[in-house]
Amino acid sequence: MRQGRFDEPANEIAQLYSESVSTDWRLYAHDIKGSLAHAAALVAAGILTKEEREKIEAALTVIEAEIKAGDFRWERKLEDVHMNIEAALTKRIGAAGAKLHTARSRNDQVALDLRLYVKAEAAEVCARLRALQRALLSLAERHQAVILPGYTHLQRAQPIVLGHCFLAQIEALERDHGRLIDCARRADVLPLGAGAIAGSTIVLDRESIARDLGFSKVSQNSLDAVGDRDFVAEFLFGLAVIGMHLSRLSEELILWSTTEFGFITFSDAFSTGSSLMPQKKNPDMAELTRGKTGRLYGNLIALLTTLKGLPSSYQRDLQEDKGPLFDSVTTIRDALQVFAAMLPELTINTGRMESAAADPNLLATDLAEYLVKKGMPFREAHEAVGKLVARSTAAKVGLNNVSLLEMQEISKRFEEDVLKVFDVRGSLAKRTAPGAPSPENVAAQISRWKSLL
Ligand code: ARG
Numbered sequence: 001m002r003q004g005r006f007d008e009p010a011n012e013i014a015q016l017y018s019e020s021v022s023t024d025w026r027l028y029a030h031d032i033k034g035s036l037a038h039a040a041a042l043v044a045a046g047i048l049t050k051e052e053r054e055k056i057e058a059a060l061t062v063i064e065a066e067i068k069a070g071d072f073r074w075e076r077k078l079e080d081v082h083m084n085i086e087a088a089l090t091k092r093i094g095a096a097g098a099k100l101h102t103a104r105s106r107n108d109q110v111a112l113d114l115r116l117y118v119k120a121e122a123a124e125v126c127a128r129l130r131a132l133q134r135a136l137l138s139l140a141e142r143h144q145a146v147i148l149p150g151y152t153h154l155q156r157a158q159p160i161v162l163g164h165c166f167l168a169q170i171e172a173l174e175r176d177h178g179r180l181i182d183c184a185r186r187a188d189v190l191p192l193g194a195g196a197i198a199g200s201t202i203v204l205d206r207e208s209i210a211r212d213l214g215f216s217k218v219s220q221n222s223l224d225a226v227g228d229r230d231f232v233a234e235f236l237f238g239l240a241v242i243g244m245h246l247s248r249l250s251e252e253l254i255l256w257s258t259t260e261f262g263f264i265t266f267s268d269a270f271s272t273g274s275s276l277m278p279q280k281k282n283p284d285m286a287e288l289t290r291g292k293t294g295r296l297y298g299n300l301i302a303l304l305t306t307l308k309g310l311p312s313s314y315q316r317d318l319q320e321d322k323g324p325l326f327d328s329v330t331t332i333r334d335a336l337q338v339f340a341a342m343l344p345e346l347t348i349n350t351g352r353m354e355s356a357a358a359d360p361n362l363l364a365t366d367l368a369e370y371l372v373k374k375g376m377p378f379r380e381a382h383e384a385v386g387k388l389v390a391r392s393t394a395a396k397v398g399l400n401n402v403s404l405l406e407m408q409e410i411s412k413r414f415e416e417d418v419l420k421v422f423d424v425r426g427s428l429a430k431r432t433a434p435g436a437p438s439p440e441n442v443a444a445q446i447s448r449w450k451s452l453l
Pocket of ligand 1: 020024079080106107110316318319320
């Protein structure tokens, strides 16, 4: 690359500073796939002979196998994955290798590799999201009727069933899945042929390259094609949101596993001990996942910040996209794998949940709705039950143990049938609007997800 234009060799410090192969070697399989498609197009354009292409193909196949086996020597002075593979190729087959870079620049080459990488990794993360959804679904199915308090502001609010909680997580992961599908659709554009910035006087059949590589479109502006990293930012955003969802799930599980809640117990295999306190059993997998959300957000902000000051087309700053991208992909792949393996081993402490759900205050809203059904405006009913809760709390009796006489001091609309309100299962059974947690609804959601997943 430096031969011809430069008199002096590169400064060693500058070389180490600017190399990217220590990071971007991970793109090798995509880089080779792209080179094979490019070579085919060069044959069609009359630049390479069929024999030369066959030589290229055979050598690249060997190089790929060597890389996979860990037998390939990456040279930092060759800068990046592209130059390393091209240099190895030319060293092995000579002239044919030296022709491969015709009508191609590393600017469109790296854009191509990244798009192939994002498409492949989006599909992999989608598959892992599905695996986690299935783990959640099986928990939802096994524990669908276990009643527990639902919390808002982390205060006991209204009764729900555990199946509903796990289904809520599945819904969030489904949106994450959809975001990655959308992102992969925008990554699905072939940039190869854009050259360094302005295409080439040697015109290749880009549609045919796109078909070869599984792209459904070709880019329509060479300047934009080499400068665009929106699809990387979008992917990092999608991964950051998955991290945020896993972090919220982590927080809930950590809270539920405390002695104070006692709703769940993590299996030994997914817990860690303390180096000092012999009794400790810590939920570190969930804590680490909650903690890793920071780097997922950081990676997104790092890329957006790198992009914000750049003029159009390729700038070397764009090389800084890879560290954040690879880091977020690894982080999310690992986290999803840990969660899908950890959740089936959770112990659900049904008794603790149901005794917490026996708190009659969880049915205070039902009591207000009882008055509404007797003809009272909701605001008045809310106030009346509020007074009743205040009295029962002061008297240290359950809301269900206030005498009818006392209730009637607050409203004459309270009658004998009021006791029926304090039946948690009855309350849940009435919550039949779509999305609400009646047993029928939860069962229907479980079978809907079963057929979807
Ligand atoms: N390693 C570079 C990157 O990741 C590849 C493109 C380099 N292009 C260039 N003209 N120096 O962005």
